[in-house]
Amino acid sequence: MEAGAQREATQPMLVVQEETPMVGVRPKDTEHETEAAAAAVELVVTQPEVLAPEGRTDYDKLVDLFGCQQIDAALVHRIARLASRPPHRFLRRGVFFFAHRDLNSGNMPTRVDPFLLNPPSTGPSGFDPFQPTKTLKPNARFMFTEYLQDAFKVPAVTVAECKRLARENAKDIIACGFDIQRTFIFTNISYTRRAFYENILEVAKRVTCEDSIRIIGGSQEDNIGIVSFPPVVAAPSLPSSFPHLFPRNDQPRCLIPCVIYRDPSFRMIRDVAPKIGFHKPSLIESKILPALQGEESSKMSASNPNSAIYKQIKTKVNKYAFSGGQSSVELHRKLGANLDVDVPIKYIEFFLEDDDEFEHIKKEYKDGRMLTGEVKQRLTAAISEMVSRHQRARAQVTEEMVDAFTAVRPLPNMFG
Amino acid sequence: MEAGAQREATQPMLVVQEETPMVGVRPKDTEHETEAAAAAVELVVTQPEVLAPEGRTDYDKLVDLFGCQQIDAALVHRIARLASRPPHRFLRRGVFFFAHRDLNSGNMPTRVDPFLLNPPSTGPSGFDPFQPTKTLKPNARFMFTEYLQDAFKVPAVTVAECKRLARENAKDIIACGFDIQRTFIFTNISYTRRAFYENILEVAKRVTCEDSIRIIGGSQEDNIGIVSFPPVVAAPSLPSSFPHLFPRNDQPRCLIPCVIYRDPSFRMIRDVAPKIGFHKPSLIESKILPALQGEESSKMSASNPNSAIYKQIKTKVNKYAFSGGQSSVELHRKLGANLDVDVPIKYIEFFLEDDDEFEHIKKEYKDGRMLTGEVKQRLTAAISEMVSRHQRARAQVTEEMVDAFTAVRPLPNMFG
Missing domain, CATH: 1.10.240.10 (Tyrosyl-Transfer RNA Synthetase)
Incomplete structure (x- = not known):
């Protein structure tokens, strides 16, 4: 149980013991308000070349700066054992998902624990400047999330932020094979439930403008819509944002599959969540694909x-x-x-x-x-x-299927 | 008709001719993005003593800095004539409402034009540092707004921002005598209609973080909830925020009765509104009551x-x-x-x-x-x-009356 988590999970919790020390573990989990973490983000944003000498990203350095942890062979095997299936190639080769936060401390999806997957969709223009693989559909992060959902039989929620593209994005997400019995896709505009909006405000109250600018890698010249976006991206990590999914105030833990450069963004919600009575969400973090030079310009x-x-x-x-x-x-x-x-x-x-x-x-x-x-x-x-x-x-994805996945509805069999 | 207003009013529009030059008119209406206006706000926020030498606020200077206009006798008389009743003492003595924007250019409430009154409620802590009369209930601004509603038979909408106090605030507002046939009271939390939220985002996209900080008189250290609040306060000035009130995409003009120190906040929406197809809201601006020293500490x-x-x-x-x-x-x-x-x-x-x-x-x-x-x-x-x-x-204000005023509902007889 996290310190500060005031509400208890209503379902049984399987505590997995530490099996082995991690590669690259830092003495403590550095959260967003520490100076070291802030300096790291500053570095990533202002001097990305430091982390990508000769065009190759130094992921070891990134993990060290951010203070997250490398995924080692023991952890890959544990995930596979709990999933009762071979590890995904993205994991077993360390070729894509390679780092994490808190996956080794009782925060592992199992078939017993209630768990919520919350992969962020792509943000508005300028939000995620480090994601070069936008044109390489299908989105690998969603493929991996679908693997996790299928392995652990857990629900997934994902927020598609841009209204204009939301339905097109939803089709790509659905095409990855997500289970309609366990998946809720929404946009921050279509899903205006009070509980969600209140969580956005609760998070927003606890993040300074300065931190928010740092998270998006922006400046004071950016518009307030973009600068105030991190709480919108963070709020779906709080299960109470979805009273139609968790009506009894259940507290499933939450796992966020994201690209490593989103670490500062979700470090923020890991810092804020316990202050407002929630578990810290855990993260599983991917590399970026090396760019095919010029790929951004053609579709x-x-x-x-x-x-x-x-x-x-x-x-x-x-x-x-x-x-x-x-x-x-x-x-x-x-x-x-x-x-x-x-x-x-x-x-x-x-x-x-x-x-x-x-x-x-x-x-x-x-x-x-x-x-x-x-x-x-x-x-x-x-x-x-x-x-x-x-x-x-x-x-094969019809408009009706998009309507069905995005409908605000209970998911009766979302676990197990 | 404002330049840039793409949607036309569906009701007849009475154009009132200019009758007399205003006192203190500046050559042009200085909007929020100009350097002069920005400097003025800077001055107000960082050196309030400049505007209040010996404890007395220099309203002439304030009007000049902000670039709004003094209300003169001719304007008071015109309002009274259109209202078919004597001018309110707040107006005729210049003791409270004393300045305006655009009240003299076809933007006057009449019994013919569709018009929307939108008095802002008090903001969250720290939002409106210049309002010293909080404990002097009833709120004089609402008394005056009620006078306007009764005189012109026009609808009023008002957003009460703090959830905890919203119902108590609503009771004070109702007690001022507002007409339930013409008044919608809501909070940004209870009223989560998509149209309202979309307008908040449309405004937010057009305001820089820097401007927003200036509007609230804050800094980068403020939390992003407060810094992102100006678009929430501004969005009710856009009639399309209320599809239940204006289902046919009517475009009533909007008048905002506010304290002069809110001018920067609403100058922002005056700047943004035409860019997204709305009329500029006009303003009628009040002084602040001289403080009874020590009044803030007791209730x-x-x-x-x-x-x-x-x-x-x-x-x-x-x-x-x-x-x-x-x-x-x-x-x-x-x-x-x-x-x-x-x-x-x-x-x-x-x-x-x-x-x-x-x-x-x-x-x-x-x-x-x-x-x-x-x-x-x-x-x-x-x-x-x-x-x-x-x-x-x-x-006399019952909980049922609060429910009735805050219900999301059409107002069938809101005009005339």
Whole structure:
């Protein structure tokens, strides 16, 4: 039980013992009001190059600065054991979700505890400047959240902030396979229940303007709509925001799958929550995908998925994905690829499910038996397959399904 | 018609010709984004003593700094003519409402035009540091708004911001005599209609954090709840916030009766409104009552109004109201009172309805025939009478009446 949590969970709670020390653990969980954390955010916002020397993000440094914890093999195994299924490749390879807060202290989703998943959707323009993969649909964070929901049979709520795009975003989220019996998608405009608005105000009262500006990486010149947004993003972490889901004032714990750069934002709600009688939400934090240079400027067409998409992805991968291969075939056969800087291999690690094939490609490429062009071809196929699969699923999502997922309704079988 | 107002009023509009130049008119209506206006607010907030040398507020200077306009005799007479009744003493004596924006340019309430009155309620702690008369109930601004409603037969909406005090505030407002057929009282928490929230966001998008901090006279250290409040206060000036009142997208003009120190706050919405397709609301602005030194620290009891109140008011007036009388009766008989610094006479001007009696007291006091004690006695009687009358009216206000005034409902006969 967190100190300061005044309301008790009404369901049984399975306490998981500490199994092993974490890699990169700091002496204490640094919350948003400490000077070290503030300085870290300052650094991230004003000097992002410090954390990405030579274009590669230094995640170890980021974890250290933020004061969160690396996910180690023991934790991955524990999650898999509790989920009764193999760990997701995003976890087992450390290729995407790699850090956390509080996942190792009784805050793990289990099939026994009530638990709420709360992945933030993309924010308004300028809110999340570090997320480069917007055009790479489907959104990997939602794919992973769906994995967690399916593994633990727990409810998920997600706030889509932009009214204009909310229905389109909702379709992408639904296409990831979320269970309508356990999922509530809403926007801060469509869902104006008093309980939610009151939680926004309760959080807002406890965050200074200065902190809020720091969280969004903005300035006093930003409009007050953006600056006052962090409490809106934070409030869905408080279960009482949803009286239609938790009418008996239940207190499920909450897990927020988010990108590491959102850590300051949710560190804020972790700081505020116990002050107003809630559990601290725990976090599971992802890396960002290395950018395919130029990807932000063009979008993949949704029309004619089976032919056009492959060509578009092929063009993009061939043109932009930085290669760690050598300058000539002869040299490459001799020296092999430098996997540390090679972008295609990182994408394959991310997109290819099959571990054996992935290891095989890595070895062949590193030893020079496989050429960059061949790796890119495999990558193109993997991305195309995933995008096509998502677009087929998305095409099945009707307006009625969006209405159903976004309806303010009880979720009778949301647990177990 | 304002430039930028994209929606037309659906009802006929009476255009009143300019009758006379205003006193203190500036070349142009200075809106919130100009440097001069910003500097003025800065001055008011950081150096209030500049505007109140020797404890007396320099309203001329304030009007000049803010760029609003003094209400002159011609305007008072025009209001009275349109209202078909004598001008309220607050207007005709210039003792309370003394300045305005846009009341002289076709933005006057008439019995023909659709018009909406929108007096702001008191804000959250720290929001309106310049309002010293909080304990002097009934709230004079609401008394005046009720006069306008009764004169022009127009609807009024008012937002009471603090949940805890909202019902108590509502009772005081109702006790001022508002017409339930034309009045909607709400809080930003109880009234969570999407249209209202969307207007808050539309305004928030167009106000920088810096401006918002300036409007509240705060700093970056203030919490984001307070800093993001100006759009909440501003949004009720936009008729589309109330689809239950104006379902056909009518565009009544809006008049905001407020204290002069709220000018920066509503200058903001005057600036923003035309950008999002609304009329600029006009303002009618009051002075503040001179403080009875020490009044803030004690409250008048509501119990046993007929005896206790008189005694409490007597004690307070005798103890705190600064006298412009002379140090001895002999000297006073000879020199008379200095009305410029005398607080009791200012309060009598404010509270006493009878013009003849007021002029008589002024003359007798100034010439030394009336003593400070006698003036204070008359003042005590006047305040007591008003407070007692209000408390009797307030005692008649039932919980059901509060429910009725605050119900989200159409107002079928709100005009005329």
